[in-house]
Amino acid sequence: MRTTLSVIFYTIILIFIGTLALAFASHLIDLNEIIIRLTYCFNDLRMRIVIGSSGLIFILLGFGTAQVISGKIQREKTIAFSNPNGQVTVTLSAVEDLIKRLSFQLKEIKDAKAIVKATKKGIDVRMRVVLRSETNIPDFTAKLQDIIASRIQEVFGIDEPINVRIHVAKIVTTEEKNKKQNEKSQEDIQIPYHGIKI
Amino acid sequence: MTDEDKSDLGLIKIHNNVIASIAYLAALEIDGVSRICDDVKSKALNFIGKKTKSGAIDVRTRGESISVIIPLIVKYGYNIPEVALKVQERIKLAIEDATDVTPKDIIIKIKGVDR
Numbered sequence: 664m665r666t667t668l669s670v671i672f673y674t675i676i677l678i679f680i681g682t683l684a685l686a687f688a689s690h691l692i693d694l695n696e697i698i699i700r701l702t703y704c705f706n707d708l709r710m711r712i713v714i715g716s717s718g719l720i721f722i723l724l725g726f727g728t729a730q731v732i733s734g735k736i737q738r739e740k741t742i743a744f745s746n747p748n749g750q751v752t753v754t755l756s757a758v759e760d761l762i763k764r765l766s767f768q769l770k771e772i773k774d775a776k777a778i779v780k781a782t783k784k785g786i787d788v789r790m791r792v793v794l795r796s797e798t799n800i801p802d803f804t805a806k807l808q809d810i811i812a813s814r815i816q817e818v819f820g821i822d823e824p825i826n827v828r829i830h831v832a833k834i835v836t837t838e839e840k841n842k843k844q845n846e847k848s849q850e851d852i853q854i855p856y857h858g859i860k861i
Numbered sequence: 862m863t864d865e866d867k868s869d870l871g872l873i874k875i876h877n878n879v880i881a882s883i884a885y886l887a888a889l890e891i892d893g894v895s896r897i898c899d900d901v902k903s904k905a906l907n908f909i910g911k912k913t914k915s916g917a918i919d920v921r922t923r924g925e926s927i928s929v930i931i932p933l934i935v936k937y938g939y940n941i942p943e944v945a946l947k948v949q950e951r952i953k954l955a956i957e958d959a960t961d962v963t964p965k966d967i968i969i970k971i972k973g974v975d976r
Contacts, residue, residue, distance in 0.1 A: 748949035820942035
């Protein structure tokens with residue numbers, strides 16, 4: 664119902680703006696008349712209140728439509744299962760959240776991003792990780808794949824196969840980290856009486 | 862909009878917001894539930910200092926049956942199907958106790974994982 668109403672509303676608004684633009688382009692509207700009407704609206708208190716409140720309504724409607732659209736998008740991206748009392752849907756962003764939190768618990772990972780897709784074959788997880796230099800990449804990635812797959816199956820109670828792809832985007836050395844920290848600490852040092860003119 | 866019940870003295874109407882509030886409080890009692898998601902309306906009300914106890918919980922009534930849709934955030938480390946089942950059972954019990962109405966569906970939407 665809400666979606667239909669917002670679609671009708673925005674169609675009317677867009678048609679109105681389009682008609683105005685066409686009339687303006689084909690010189691059907693007198694420019695002086697527009698200026699007179701705009702000046703009247705600008706000076707009259709009642710008109711200003713009406714225009715201001717309609718502006719507020721438009722902003723609220725905009726938020727409402729954004730919510731409807733984002734809600735629809737989220738509705739499509741879910742994993743669902745049924746319980747005796749009703750259905751349970753888990754958004755894929757929740758799965759992404761879980762993977763992110765799981766990876767930050769491992770000391771080898773500096774940064775991680777995950778994209779989860781639900782396909783007919785199962786659940787597809789794509790990870791982009793930044794590792795620390797001391798890590799043995801083949802061993803660690805195999806371990807990470809195993810942890811993520813088993814944890815998702817355990818937490819969400821999913822029996823479907825989980826395919827975890829890992830992309831190691833960067834390896835951060837400890838030296839690099841120390842350098843950055845030193846630079847920061849040097850920046851933080853304040854020179855006494857710096858900036859005081861005598 | 863409301864659930865109705867007749868007594869000797871007249872009609873008793875229970876607003877959907879009341880059922881939503883019961884569901885909200887009942888869901889938060891379960892270990893593993895971090896919070897209930899907010900919608901634009903509740904966010905706006907919170908912004909102006911009017912705190913709501915229903916979040917984005919949606920209560921739909923069709924005839925005599927009630928469906929409750931609850932978007933929630935689960936704490937990290939908990940088994941989601943278990944938490945969802947506990948929430949459904951707790952909400953069902955709380956609504957039955959408070960209103961004498963048995964909800965037909967309690968739909969849980971897990972929107973995220975929190976610490």
